[in-house]
Amino acid sequence: MRSTRIIILTLSLAAAIVVIAKESALFPVLRSTVFAGKQEGGFFLVPTNQLLRPWGQQMEIPGRPVDAAFDSSKRLLAVLNRRSLHLMDGSTGAQLAEIAAHSTSYAGIAFRPGDRELWASEASRNGPDNILIVALSDVGKPGKTRRIDFNGHPVPAGIAFAPDGKTAYVALSRNNTLGVFNAEDGALLREVNVGVAPFGVVVAAKQGKVFVSNRGGRHARQSDATAPSSGTAVVTDPKTGSSATGTVSVIDLKTFAASEIEVGLAPSGMALSPDGNTLAVASGHSDLVALIDTSTLRRTDLKVPSMPEASLGSQPIAVAFSPDGKLLYVACGGNNGIAVAQNAGKEWKIAGAMPTPWFPSAIAVDAEGGLRVISIKGYGSTANNKGSFNSRENVGLLSKIPRPAPVQLQSGTREVRAANSPQFEPAGGVKNLASLGIQHVFLIVKENRTYDQVFGDIDKGNGDSKLTMFGREVTPNHHALAEKYVLLDNFYTGGAISFDGHHWLMQAFVSDYVERAFAASPRGYAWNMADALTVAPTGFFWQGSRPVSVRIWGEFCLPGRWDPATQNVVDMNESDTSWPAYWKLYKEGKSADAVGCKPGVPALASLHDLRYPYNSTAIPDQLRADAFLRALAEREKSGELPQINILTLNEDHTNGTRPGSPTPRAMVADNDLALGRIVEGISKSRFWSKSLILVVEDDAQDGLDHVDGRRTVAMAIGPHVRRDAVDSNHYNHTSMIRTIQVLFGISARTRYLASARPMTSVFTADADTSAYRCLPSNIALDEMNPVLKGLTGRKLWAAQQSLSMNWSAPDDVPQETLNQILWWDYKGYDAQYPKLSETRITRSSSN
Secondary structure, eight states: OHHHHHHHHHHHHHHHHHHHHHHOSOOOOBOTTOOSEEOTTSOEEETTTEEEOOSSEEEEEESOOOEEEEOTTSOEEEEEOSSEEEEEETTTOOEEEEEEOSSEEEEEEEEOTTSSEEEEEEOOSSOOOEEEEEEEOTTOOEEEEEEEEOSSOOOEEEEEEOTTSSEEEEEETTTTEEEEEETTTOOEEEEEEOSEEEEEEEEEGGGTEEEEEEEEESBOOTTSOEEEETTEEEEBOTTTOOBOOEEEEEEETTTOOEEEEEESSSEEEEEEOTTSOEEEEEETTTTEEEEEETTTOOEEEEEOOOSSOOSBOOOEEEEEEOTTSSEEEEEETTTTEEEEEEEETTEEEEEEEEEOSEEEEEEEEOTTSOEEEEEEEETOOOBOSSSOBOTTOOEEEEEEEOOOOHHHHHHHHHHHHHHTSOOBOOOOSOSOGGGGOOOEEEEEEEOOBBHHHHHTTOTTSSOOGGGOSSOTTTOHHHHHHHHHSEEEOSEEOSSSSHHHHHHHHHHSOOOHHHHTTTTTOTTOOOTTOOSGGGSOTTOSTTOSSSOOOEEEESTTEEEEEEETTTTEEEEOOGGGSOHHHHHHHHHTTOOTTTOEEEESSGGGGGGBOTTSOOSOTTSOHHHHHHHHHHHHHHHHHHTOOOSEEEEEOOGGGOBTBOTTSBOHHHHHHHHHHHHHHHHHHHHTSTTGGGEEEEEEESOOOBSOBSSOTTBBOEEEESTTBOSSEEEOOOEEHHHHHHHHHHHHTOOOOBHHHHTOOOOGGGBOSSOOOOOOOOOOOSSOTTOBOOOSTTOOHHHHHHHHHHHHSOOSSTTOSOHHHHHHHHHHHHHOTTSOOOOOOOOOOOOOOOO
């Protein structure tokens, strides 16, 4: 038996050497105008300044898979996807079955000892939450399902079992407890208080302990600075607002008494060594792995460097030991790689790395030491298989990688390093941006449009007019500005939706807490970073060693109303006022006190203009333009204006064909006019000669594009911006943010900014200070959607669907349905919609 295993290991190693030898060549210099996606050399360029050429065999998993687990015999591999569970052949990776589920949680999938049940955590936006239990036959075929239903909204996450399978332990994230269940009947036996936002669970039976990783760390004390996270006050850094502690709870299985060990920030995935003596804890916001002696509870730290080097960015989020305990594998979501640590006596050291697809989040190890790696974002494909692209087209990957040899790890390290620092041909333009003397930057963030949806009708750019919905007639100012200055037709968002898009723009970092949450965002949809667990420890892009002045107009905001009596902002219920009511106040000149902004990140409260309207599609963008221009006039008198000014204009999101709201084209026209007014105001101010206006969408989820689902509308406007030019250089969110940093000498503190290429090509040394004249709207901004009465067919369906959607929060609507409604509203209700691909699910029988 042993000789057979040695032969298998030898053959596997030989096969690995052959495969990896073919993949060991480094990457070519990329054309400056390269598109995102698959390149001629077979590797992929994704819109976070990273290349992908993963090792091993790759198997597609439509969706966003986040977690995985082997059964006891390594015969079956189970994968937790957005709304399904996948059963894969443990050896080949071939899919055996897919089981329908409710929206799933951040993590939590495990085989109950005996391998006759599979447990998985389900969680929704506001509850109810469940544990899905799938019965398995003796050959692993799924059968009936049942659920453990929870009261309230506890958000189950990691799952582990006692060795005899009679007791299950589940991290209940919003309850800040560990749930102890009778695995036979699903009864909740007790809840044990742990730290904030428990995530992973490991049972160390030999020591009689259960370990729980707490993403939010310890509970707050009276003297701590705090910020909210789904109902719990989290200990935070008073400057950045990010969580400032991380802990692991240690629970005695006899007494259920709990103690805590401090570890790095945002601890998540954990693994127990084969001998049970060492617990590895990945801490994604500290770029380290804590190694805890399970008997003495002493801790040592293993640093996992980012590539390229920065103060933050490798993001270790999952760990697994080799069967002999000599290697520790670390999934690094930021590096797109597996770091491999080796046990050298009493000390662990990083021995090398292996390249993976985009954002690896889970590792499972087979009996021979081979890896199965789940990567949430796969190759970054956004193809809908119908000739166009949409950012919500998600395909993850399962990688099968043989156990690496030392020489392979050296090669792999070189590849991971090169993949994370792609080299481009020079973009041209002004190399020394600081020489331009720009002193004021206005970053205007809008909502959800693709390039083709708005600019596809501009002939000189790379557009497809067949996909254009809000062209020149609807957006005359967008078109005039893109044609007067530079038309950026190869610009990409870093993220797919508002949840990650705003994070890329404000901090050039997205936590695995966000990347794992796309199924339901069960602790809240904190696109505005009003959840301390979403904030990077490096803070926001302007924060660093060199101080700069900042003013925030709308970003990070919660609903609020300005109170003239207290000269402050007060809470408000979003449902209290409708779009027509706000429009009436606007026309009467009475809207200034009806809106406001309550800062969602307490650490940034002093930077906010509290009278600027919060982000709601019930508030016309004209109110935002008014609020900004009033403030600009005051700055004009004082002569004082911050260096960085961040504004939001969100009406281009639309409300579909919802009765009581303006038509989609009227809302986009409102957004266009507001932009034109703001640009005109700045261009006629005393600050114009030393100003730069950058305009970008937070994401490109709403609409289709013929190049990529993340290609979006972006503009650069100012005296030192080129005129009447098409700029096809490859840029993205982090390029834009790095440009601002370079202008003001701000250091790149995340690995994404360290590898970003500034947008040098849009600038010219010769200044043209001529002002911009806003173009009037061609469409009545109060052109309203028709009421339900009298509607039939698809028009009635579209109106009913729009009426049923929750517009109070960005993206809390079925985007595929909204896209279809917008397409029909513009193209006609008989027009064929380019259908998005559908995920087929094989449903098991259910009792």
